[in-house]
Amino acid sequence: MRRLRRLAERTPAGRERYVDLLRALAITMVVIGHWVVTAIGRDAGGQATGRSALGDLPWAYPLTWLAQVMPVFFLVGGYANAISLTRLRARGGDPAGWLIDRSARLIRPTSTLLLVLTAAAAVAWVGGADPTRIREVFWFATIPLWFLAAYLAVVVLTPPMYALHRRFGLTVPLVLVALVGLGDLGRLTGPEALSYGSYLFGWLAVHQLGFAWHDTHTAPPGQADPAGPPTPERRGVRRRRLPTSRRAGLVFLASGLAALLLLTVPGPWPVSMLNVPGERLHNAGPPSLALLAVASGQLGLILLLRGPAERLLRRPGPWQLVIGVNLVVLTAFLWHLTAAILLIGLLDATGTLPTPTVDSAAWWAWRLPWLLLLTAVLAVLVAIFGPVEARSSRHRGGRRAGRGGTPRTVLSVAGYAAVVAALVINSTTPKGASEPLGTPVPALLAYLAGAGVLRLLRSGWGTRG
Template identity: 80%
Template sequence: MRRLRDLADRTPAGRERYVDLLRALAITMVAIGHWGVTVIGRDAAGRPTGHSALGDLRWAYPLTWVAQVMPIFFLVGGYANAASLTRLRARGGDAASWLLDRSARLVRPTSTLLLVLTAAAAAARLRGVDDTQVREVFWFATIPLWFLVAYLAVVVLTPPMYALHRRFGLAVPLVLVALVGLGDLGRLTGPEELSYGNYLFGWLAIHQLGFAWHDTRAAPPAAGPTPPPSAESDAAGPSAPDHPGLRRRRLPTSRRAGLVFLAGGLAALLLLTGPGPWPVAMLHVPGERLDNASPPSLALLAVATAQLGLVLLLRGPAGRLLRRTGPWQLVIGVNLVVLTIFLWHLTAAILLIGLLDATGTLPTPAAGSGAWWAWRVPWLLLLTVVLAVLVAIFGPVEARSGRHRTRRTGPGGTTARAALTVAGYIAVVVALLINSATPERAPEPLGTPVPALLAYLAGAGVLRLLRSGWGTRG
């Protein structure tokens, strides 16, 4: 508590605290959403299994327009990345230093998760657990890595995409939306390969809107104490002004603009999911041919537009709330471990299911039944306790990462270091992508393909060496 009070006291006056609140709320809603729709059953051998209840709760599909909060996460990520990049450049840093700082915050907690899960998988294999069972548990625990792949990709592309933003402004997300529309056409009429780019274009479009939002608050760096190390450290603080000669249309952020975004997004969403071809649900529904989030569709971008409107409408009341010490300390506390919460929340479910099954107290009511609904409250409370234990154990890795700053390069080392930084990031992204794309029941004795694990360790190792100052003398 003393550290939270200290961080709250050192918060600069110009910090956009609302960004931190949105990030904390988004990740909290992801965890609660995944937990809330979980249905536990048993397979033919009597082992516990799990699946989503959405296939049995069609009436709940419109609720996913609010529950699908990944657009919010990418929106605030764009804001935070633009702010941290401009602040670092104002202090004389370069894009490679910025990427390395981001890797400390993003890759370290991810490495912890993968190493712990791999060790657990190896131990289970040594005890005679079938390889497909090992992979099935590992796959479920690493579902959050699917979205982390997309976020890491937009992070490594932030320097060039921010340069495009400074040159063309809101034209960039409009072009990306058009590319998503082309991908949607390919998914509906063929060839389906046209839609593969949507995994990147969709999230990039929302990320670019975060850049535009940051523009509306851009100001010269404020002198004074360092901002608290929340999810992006100094990312949400004030930043350097745009170049005086730069001209582009800024994102409107008035209450009227919020209403327009909300109404326009909802209208487009109703057209795309009513007479249009896209499903109403914005989350994965077992058995559905199309998925709005995998890859992102125009319907998901319509949800993102409506959510942007809602974000703008709630900005004033939220800002007043966050000027109070108590709520702001709570937001800081969540942001210190926000990635840990995201990465470990499904592992918490696995541990609780295993514990209840081992003690013979695991309920398996049918989805939508009275017993299933009654079980939601104790289920969520127990999961919160388990996750709190995991965060207490592994959260310090993330919290310490937020205080990391990369050592400056020496003369002649910039180009090579930048190339190695990008290569390290690419290795990490490709490794996580391979893991997510590997079938759920593939026979993997370590839970994940060995080439993916080796590629990840190589990429993360290179980034770690570069952060420590290795290779900075040319």
């Protein structure tokens, strides 16, 4: 608590506290949402299994318009990345230094998760566990990594995409939305390969809005803009800034909701914004125009709630809570399904694991104790592994003087690419595959190589000066 008070007291006056609140809320909603819809059952062999109950709750599909908060995370990610990139450049840093610096907060907690899970899988395999069962448990525990793969890809592209933003402003996300629309057409009429780019284009579009939101907090009238002199391109960007008034919030909310209803009711897209097993089309895999309509509506809601939230965050208690959550927010996200696995295993071993029918009174009655128990287990995991993220958040590798030139840039991008490829391979490998280490060996090797390169670069290797 003392540290949180110190951090709260040192908060710069110009910090956009609302962005930190949104990040904390988004991840908290993901964690709670996954836990709430978890259905526990038993397979033919009597072993405990877990699955999503969403397919059995069609009445809840409209609720996913609020529960699908990944657009919020990419929005605030764009805002935060714009801040850190411009500040590093103001200190004389380069894009490679920025990528290396960002990798500390993102890669270290992820490496901890994967190494611990891989070690546990190896022990289970040596102990005689079925490799297929090992893969099933590993797959469930690493579901959060599909999102991290997309976010890391967006991070790698942040320097060039931010340059495009400075030149063309809101035209960039509009083009990306059009590309998602082309991908949707490919999914509906073929060829489906046209939609593959939407895995990147959809999240990039929301991330670019975060850049535009950041612009609204820079260069107030009468003050110098830290990003540079008022060139014609920069003046053009100011004219195309994201509107953030209350009226703009109402427009974003109404237009997003109208487009969403049109695309899902008479249109071809599912009402649910979360993947439902058995459906041919999914809104999040890859992102569809319907999901981008949700992003528009959520942006409107964010703008409408901004005033009350900012007043709340001026109070020490709420702001300290937001700081505390953000110190370990990635750790909580990465480990929340492992917490579910551990709790299921513990209750199963003690013969106290309930398996009520989804949507029954017993199932709903079990939700509250289930959430409380999971919170306790996750708290233990965060206490153990959270310091890795907390230390990473204090990493300031980008402050070091000197540049490594093109080789350093190439190596940093290659490191990210290897990590992203590893996470994608893991996420796309069937959960019924026979994998003694839980994840395919090529994925593990690629991850270790990529994370190792980024670790060397953070240590200063390859830097001149």
